[in-house]
Amino acid sequence: MESLRKTRLLRMLLVDDDEDDYLIFRDMLSEFKNWEVQLQWISSYEAALELPKPGFYDVCLMDYRLEPGNGIELMKKFQKDGFTFPVIILTSHGDHEVDMEAMREGAADFLDKGQVNSQLLERSIRYSIEHCKNLEALRQSENQLRILSSKLMEAQENERKRVAHELHDSIGASLTAVKYGLELEVTRAGEGKRCLDGAVLGQLTSTVEATIKDLKRIYGNLRPLILDDLGILAAMRSLVRQFREVRPNASLVETIDAEEHEIPEGIKIVIYRIIQEALNNISKHSDADQVELALSNKRGIVLLSIRDNGRGFDLREILMEDDHRHKLGLQSMKERAELSGGAFTIVSSKGKGTTIKVTWPVS
Ligand SMILES: Nc1ncnc2c1ncn2[C@@H]1O[C@H](COP(=O)(O)OP(=O)(O)OP(=O)(O)O)[C@@H](O)[C@H]1O
Numbered sequence: 001m002e003s004l005r006k007t008r009l010l011r012m013l014l015v016d017d018d019e020d021d022y023l024i025f026r027d028m029l030s031e032f033k034n035w036e037v038q039l040q041w042i043s044s045y046e047a048a049l050e051l052p053k054p055g056f057y058d059v060c061l062m063d064y065r066l067e068p069g070n071g072i073e074l075m076k077k078f079q080k081d082g083f084t085f086p087v088i089i090l091t092s093h094g095d096h097e098v099d100m101e102a103m104r105e106g107a108a109d110f111l112d113k114g115q116v117n118s119q120l121l122e123r124s125i126r127y128s129i130e131h132c133k134n135l136e137a138l139r140q141s142e143n144q145l146r147i148l149s150s151k152l153m154e155a156q157e158n159e160r161k162r163v164a165h166e167l168h169d170s171i172g173a174s175l176t177a178v179k180y181g182l183e184l185e186v187t188r189a190g191e192g193k194r195c196l197d198g199a200v201l202g203q204l205t206s207t208v209e210a211t212i213k214d215l216k217r218i219y220g221n222l223r224p225l226i227l228d229d230l231g232i233l234a235a236m237r238s239l240v241r242q243f244r245e246v247r248p249n250a251s252l253v254e255t256i257d258a259e260e261h262e263i264p265e266g267i268k269i270v271i272y273r274i275i276q277e278a279l280n281n282i283s284k285h286s287d288a289d290q291v292e293l294a295l296s297n298k299r300g301i302v303l304l305s306i307r308d309n310g311r312g313f314d315l316r317e318i319l320m321e322d323d324h325r326h327k328l329g330l331q332s333m334k335e336r337a338e339l340s341g342g343a344f345t346i347v348s349s350k351g352k353g354t355t356i357k358v359t360w361p362v363s
C-alpha cells in the first residue's frame with residue numbers, strides 16, 4: 001500500500017550556520033518516504049536576508065542561534081516581506097522561553113535538535129504545512145467577509161439614495177403642488193370668495209391619487225406587502241405578471257407544486273427576492289424566449305428553480321471582469337439562499353441558457 005502512494009515534492013529551506021547540522025537534517029530528510037525533498041541550505045543570517053521572491057518554499061527550518069540576530073527575528077523579517085510558508089524554529093537545547101516566543105510570533109512549530117529524528121521531523125512538517133493552509137483559508141474567508149460587508153454597506157447606501165430620490169421626486173414634488181393648490185384656495189377664501197374652485201380641487205384630487213400610487217410603488221419595493229397579505233404563491237404570480245408585461249415575447253411557464261403552508265415563513269422573502277432578481281436578470285441580460293419557474297415541496301425538500309434558454313454566460317469570465325464587484329445580483333441570491341439554510345447552484349454556459357436552483361431542507 002505504502003509503495004502505491006505518490007511522492008510529492010517538498011521544497012524546503014534550511015537556515016542554519018552549522019554545516020554538521022545541515023548534514024544531519026539532509027540525512028533525516030532523505031529518509032522521508034512520501035516526499036521528494038528539494039532542500040536549499042542557507043548558512044548565514046545575512047545570506048537569508050538576500051533571499052529573493054517570497055512563496056517559493058513549502059516549509060522553512062530555521063535555527064534559533066543565528067548571529068548577528070536570531071531565527072525568530074529572521075522569521076519576522078520574512079513575514080514582513082510577504083513570505084507565507086510555515087517556519088519551524090530549531091534550538092540546540094529545549095528552551096521554554098524561546099519556544100513561547102516562537103509560538104507568539106507565529107512560528108508553526110519548535111523543535112529541539114537534540115531530540116528530533118526523521119519521524120518527528122516529518123510529522124512536524126506535515127502538521128505545520130496543514131496548519132499554514134488552514135490559516136491561509138481563514139485569511140481568505142475573512143477577506144471575503146470584509147469585501148462582502150463593504151458591498152452590503154454600499155448596497156444599503158445606494159438603496160437609501162434611491163429611496164431618498166424617489167421620495168423627493170415623486171412624493172415631495174406632489175405634496176408641494178398640493179400645498180400650492182390649497183394655499184390658492186385659502187387666499188380665495190380670504191378674499192371673500194365663498195365657492196370653491198372645482199378645477200383646482202379636481203387637479204388636487206388627481207395629484208393626491210397619483211401620490212398614493214407612487215407611495216405604494218415605493219413601499220412595495222421596500223417590502224413586498226403582497227407577501228404578508230396574500231402569501232408567497234400570490235406574490236410569485238404577481239412577479240410572473242410583471243415579467244410578462246415587460247417581456248411579452250417571452251413565454252414564461254410557472255409550475256407551483258406546493259401549498260402555501262408547505263413553505264416555511266422564514267424562506268418566503270428569500271424565495272421572492274431570488275425570483276425577482278433572476279427574472280430581472282433574464283429580462284436584462286438573457287434575450288430568452290422561454291422561461292420556466294418552478295416551486296415544489298417534495299419529501300421535505302423545497303426546490304425553487306428558474307431556467308431560461310437565453311444567451312447564458314461564463315461565470316469565471318464574469319468574476320474576472322473589473323467591475324464584477326459592482327454586480328450584486330448573483331452574489332446576493334447565493335448569500336440569501338445560504339443564510340436561510342439553502343443550497344444555491346447556478347449552471348450557465350454561453351448559448352445554452354441559465355438554470356438557477358435552490359433547495360431548502362424542511363421538516
Ligand atoms: N439569466 C442570465 N442570462 C444571461 N446572462 C446573465 C443572466 N444572469 C446573469 N447574467 C450575467 O451575469 C452578470 C452578473 O449578474 P448580476 O445579477 O450579479 O449583476 P447585474 O445584473 O449585471 O447587476 P445587478 O444585479 O447588481 O443590478 C450579468 O451582468 C450578466 O452578464
Ligand SMILES: [Mg+2]
Nearest residue numbers: 280281329330
Ligand atoms: Mg442582476
